[in-house]
Amino acid sequence: MTFGQPFTGVDLGPSSMIEEGLPSQLSQLGWRIENTPEVDFATEGREAPGARNSEIVGGGAFKIAELVRTNAGEGKFPLTLGGDHSISIGTLAGMLSNYPDLGVIWVDAHADLNTPEISGSGNMHGMPVGLCTEGMMKDEDLRNIPGLSWLAEKPYKNRLKPSNLVYVGLRDVDLPERATIKRLGIKYYSMYDIDRLGIGRVMEGAFQHLTESNPSRPIHLSYDIDAIDPASAPATGTAVRGGLTYREAHYVAERTANSGNLVGADIVELNPSLSDDKGVAETTQMGLAVVRSFMGESII
DSSP states (O other): OOTTSSOTTGGGHHHHHHHTTHHHHHHHTTOOOOOOOOOOOOSOOOOBTTBTTHHHHHHHHHHHHHHHHHHHHTTOOOEEEOSSTTHHHHHHHHHHHHOTTOEEEEEOSSOOOOOTTTOSSOOGGGOHHHHHBTTTOOHHHHHTSTTOGGGGSTTSOOOBOGGGEEEEEEOOOOHHHHHHHHHHTOEEEEHHHHHHHOHHHHHHHHHHHHHSSOTTOOEEEEEEGGGBOTTTOOOBTTOOSSOBOHHHHHHHHHHHHHTSOEEEEEEEOBOGGGSOHHHHHHHHHHHHHHHHHHTTOOOO
């Protein structure tokens, strides 16, 4: 999926990681891999004010939601490769249909908490959390947006509880999103908090928040490659300086794997067209390493 943002090439991210050996690397970790062919997306469609390409993005997200819902319902671990972050409209909806009390760790430079009403750009890769979180949009409003009416119907009516969401790595947050985070009381750790506390205390705080009332709460990890500093991951469309270091990026993934609560994940926004060969190779290898870490690879 590339229609949730303005740059071409982000749809090449999944094939880049697969061609560099992701399936075999996961097999070596003990996973049995069941490949799902790349989802075919429409290239033309209607849109709503404040939601560019909404019919294309929403239709693609629905296909992803169906795949995620089916696989999670069969007890499998859905690992979704993006593509831009609008794919997570589908992954969140699909996971919530199986796990109504789902916890989410959103690792990203951005909050992705916009809706068509408050978005300054209309780019839907900045809306997956906003569209899928309780208290953000009414069903009748979703039905009026081309491509998103399915979110207002069963089995996709479950919404993410604000108290079940934790942000890690924020450093570029729109003003309306800041107000919404405060209004809903969403737990967050910005890069300032990571600098102040250290990544170890941040992740302990994240898991304490998500599991204090329910130690076995299922958790979904959504990992945007732009959470990582562009010095280590330059091939992405919304790079922001001052991100996670190489080790911090890995620790987030390692700690999530070690929790034993992880039931699904996605990794997004790797764009091979936005850097030179060296930058693409660095970003792809970084993405592969992060995936291996949250899928169980350890130092010893």
